[in-house]
Amino acid sequence: MDTIVIGLGNPVLADDRVGLEIAHCLEERLRGRSDVGVTQIFCGGMNLMEAMAGHERAIIVDAMTGGGGSPGTVYALGPGALLHSRNTCSSHDASLSVALELGALAGLRLPRDVRIWAVEADDVSTFSENLTPHVRHAVPLVVEDVVRHLESTE
Numbered sequence: 001m002d003t004i005v006i007g008l009g010n011p012v013l014a015d016d017r018v019g020l021e022i023a024h025c026l027e028e029r030l031r032g033r034s035d036v037g038v039t040q041i042f043c044g045g046m047n048l049m050e051a052m053a054g055h056e057r058a059i060i061v062d063a064m065t066g067g068g069g070s071p072g073t074v075y076a077l078g079p080g081a082l083l084h085s086r087n088t089c090s091s092h093d094a095s096l097s098v099a100l101e102l103g104a105l106a107g108l109r110l111p112r113d114v115r116i117w118a119v120e121a122d123d124v125s126t127f128s129e130n131l132t133p134h135v136r137h138a139v140p141l142v143v144e145d146v147v148r149h150l151e152s153t154e
Contacts (some may be wrong), residue, residue, distance in 0.1 A: 002148065004055040004111075005046065007040040008062040015071070015121035015135045019062040022117070025143045026061075036150060049099035049110070057153070058111040059146055061123075062134075064118035067122040071122030072134030074141055080113065115149065117142045 007023020011018040020040045027038040037055075041047055052058040067075055103110050118141060122132040131139070 002055065003036045003059065005038045005059045005061065005146065006051050007038070008044060008048065008052040008060060008075040009040075009142075010042060011096050012032045012127055012129055014126045014130065015119075015132055016063050016117045016124045017129070018121065018131055018135050018139065020061075021131065021139050022061040022142050022146075023117075024101060025139060026146060029143060029147060030150075044096055044099075046102075049103045049108075051113050051122055052100075052109045052114070055111050055112040058115070059149070060114070060116045061142060061146070062116065062118050062125060063121040066123060067118065068132075070134070071120050071132060072116060072138040073120040073142070074138050074145065075118045076145060078113065078116060097137060098135050099142045117146060 005023060005026050007019040007026075009019040009021075011020055023038050023040045029089055030036050030038060039051055040145070048060070051058055064075060067073065100110055115140070119135055119138045130136075
């Protein structure tokens, strides 16, 4: 597989699950493509770096807080914005930037192209398996953006 799509989030924490929802939708939409894999993980840092290893490109979908937009705002971010996504940095693990550095030092083949789609969250503290309305509305928008990006880089 040339490209890995990684949905990040907590499946029981309201809007923090948006990356997982988007990944699920993309998995359905991209079914049958041998050049793109889709996975879901529940933490960033080293686990995220390991999920990216061996791929030419990585697309990360995640929730964001404090991006400045209203809930449901979609951000398409380049690799320089890795610290802004909600789950790419954790106080319990290395940040994605540090994990990528360590992976490179260890000789892992890591993606040359990393893109992030993040959705401004409304509620990331309530235990719930439901997205808030504005964030739920953003899911198909991100799915379409990611599919267009994949098609434009084929």
